[in-house]
Amino acid sequence: MKTLLITVFIGVLAYSGFAQEHKHGTHDIVKSEAIDKNKKVMSPHKSAMAMVGEAHVHIDYSSPRVRNRIVFGGLVGYNTVWQSGAHNVTWLETNKDLMLGEKLLPAGKYAFFTIPGKNVWKVMFNSHWDQHGKDEYDPMKNIITVEVKPEKLENIQEELDYTISKTGEDIGEISLAWERVLLKLPFQVED
Structure with missing residues (x-):
């Protein structure tokens, strides 16, 4: 025992x-x-938003870094569709209609695609906003397409950055800056 x-x-x-x-x-x-x-996350999730008049404009994106690479004309090819960020497609949401140039973007949520070019970029607002990358991009779902002339930045912008600025009572600007490129998309809030 x-x-x-x-x-x-x-x-x-x-x-x-x-x-x-x-x-x-x-x-x-x-x-x-x-x-x-x-x-450290290589392409952190970011957002930009602002009130312009009665419009709440919100952009959601992942922000890649340059990291000593040639971005436009290299990593992001000219004349090819880009999801305007990393990972999931960048999206824009507005609670009011916006006029971009002479084109009306109805209130809603949209994928923000671009086709970079050396002298002119195309910016497409696409109804299929919830997608990964550009693999599901369908040009038939573009609501509007606008052309923008890129500006050259004096210094390298290391991380992709979007801003939304109020420039007047019902007037604003969406800007994208990365590497040596600056795009400005002026808009007006519709009643």
Whole structure:
């Protein structure tokens, strides 16, 4: 009987030691995952928004970095569709109709695609706003397309940056800046 109790006691000690070691192993894995989560994101999620008159204009995008690459005419080819950010397509939402040049963009949520060019860019607002990259891009779903002449930045803009600015009572501007390119899309809020 005494031998049986000693054997059971040793077995319990051995099992609890194994369980403790196993628990620490799991803890190390969780800690490793926590460290991985703290790594610097290469294309962080960002947004830009502003009130222009009665319009709330919101842009949601992932912001890639230049990282010593040729972006336009290299990473992003000229005359090809680009989702205007990284990962999921960049989207714009407005609660009021906007006039971009002579084209009306009805209130709603839209994918923001571009076709970069050396002298002129095309900007397309597409009804299929919830998509990854440009793989599902369908030009038949473009609501409006506007042409914009790019401006050259004096200094490199390392990270893709969108801004929405109020430039008048019901007048605003959407701008995209990355690498040495600046696009400005003026708009007017419709009643």
